[in-house]
Amino acid sequence: MSGQAVQDKQVFEASWNEFAKEILADLDHYDHVPAETVEYFRCLLEHSCVGGKMNRGLAVVSAARSLVGRDLTAKEIHQSCVLGWCIELLQAFFLVADDYMDASITRRGLPCWYRMPGVGVAAVNDSIILESHIYFLLKKHLRDHAHYIDIVEIFHQVAYMTELGQHFDLTTTPPGATSIDWSRYTLDRYRRIVKYKTAYYSFVLPVQVAMLQVGKANAENLATTERILCLMGEYFQIQDDYLDAYADPEVLGKIGTDIQDAKCSWLVVTALGMATDAQKQILFENYGKHDDKCIDIVKALYRELDLETIYKKYEEDVYGVLCADIKAVHDLPHDIFFFLLHKIYKRQK
């Protein structure tokens, strides 16, 4: 990491304390909120917002600096931190709800929020509380910003697109379903899920809010960033799916479970697209089973189909396309794209 990146990370991480404190202090404005509620909210915020890589939030600071083309003023850094943490809150909102819906076990090395003592199904309400904190922070810190309403609207819009992505995902792999509807595991469907569920909030949003923050957004450059960053988001998710089966768990920091969880992963979708009928039969019989033997059979099939080579070729191809697309942009600094692209290109974790 560059010195600037290290410093940004420190400043961004430190700013969380201020925002968490404000969210908790605001509870004093309501009637006799008991101390246990303040403590519950403190735990919720700490557990669900802290401990991630903060790439989405940090991307706002980095993009804002690239866009203005000079060091950010203290006020600008602060605004970028507000916006960055609002994206981290948006992610926390979705992850708390998603982990509940998926009955996931751990997140960032800790039990998922709904599995914490005294939480359970209340996690559903807690997730929307996290969402409300976004708009509390935006109002508190950006109400006088010339583009305040555009910023609020982009959060609404991206939240809706992410919910749409979740809907596509939930209807492809329904939680608790006892059988897989293989007709839904197509590349078209995969790309639609990924674009809406991941790309908008993870890639498009950080850059576009930075553009709004520094007053450099217009219809044309918003369309450009959307196009490039949706492709980058798709690449990120395909990579995530690849690493789930192919990365060293020691390096990745977790053990992949996409195969036994019957995930609509790029690997299985790609395998299905090239498999013989006999190979398809192997997938149908072994995918989505919580049995080490079945998992090994699926992995062996992936090797037989040489998905590793296919993935590596995809990665080089999409990297080439993205670099060319970025270099063709004439009205935005290329760093706002390369900052994100170089965080993911050939990553191991």
Added chain:
Amino acid sequence: MSGQAVQDKQVFEASWNEFAKEILADLDHYDHVPAETVEYFRCLLEHSCVGGKMNRGLAVVSAARSLVGRDLTAKEIHQSCVLGWCIELLQAFFLVADDYMDASITRRGLPCWYRMPGVGVAAVNDSIILESHIYFLLKKHLRDHAHYIDIVEIFHQVAYMTELGQHFDLTTTPPGATSIDWSRYTLDRYRRIVKYKTAYYSFVLPVQVAMLQVGKANAENLATTERILCLMGEYFQIQDDYLDAYADPEVLGKIGTDIQDAKCSWLVVTALGMATDAQKQILFENYGKHDDKCIDIVKALYRELDLETIYKKYEEDVYGVLCADIKAVHDLPHDIFFFLLHKIYKRQK
């Protein structure tokens, strides 16, 4: 109902078709949304927004008319309908999530949304999709309104207060808990739950958005409406709790289940406040049990404590206080309060 009220109801109800169509048509703007998604959203909107009394939505139309002191123009009626349906969407958002969290069985005579075929835990995502539709409609129809941002903010604020109320409720009566923490069944706690969970979105919000719509809101009259309508909302919920045990199920349209569901109801809280130790013991042993004998024992204790008389005295008292409070208001038409008060005073269902 007056002729005006009948006409408002017809106009308001009919306007839903336009808004539902717009929400579904908007799906065309995303990549290749399949027809089954449009159909799923159509069912979600129909099932969760239609079939209620629409009192909250209708209150916006009525309040707007009282506030301008003349017939509303076609444009004004349309704006009131948008805002009214946004409140109905807010309610749908909360009810879909609440019914899931409470594992409720029916709502408005139909199975709760999460119990519909193919829904299940996806109801969590569906509830936040309904929330997103609020901001879609506000943007589509009110973006040029002078108070657009204030309207968006009041929806954010009231949503947050409702989530806070849900949190108070969930921590008082945790879903799935095997025992009741009786120390939490106090009148103070009850009032806090009710104020946040019900009063703001059901009573304060319809009147305050109408005030913003017609440009008659200021800090002073917003504070007045908040004070009076929070009290009215508390009265509404106390009455709801009373009817749950005392109304004729034929007239009420449903069979009350607060006793077996261990609800923190005004009846049980009031009973606890006046019961002898022996009577408390009867409550501890029989409340929250899905057993007709236990329910009858609790109801017999309510009769022994004469909660009917206590409720009727409360109703007369609070009605008197509300009428006096309303008549003391000098800067707002009293009808905006009486419209709501006369819908609930001595209601049987």
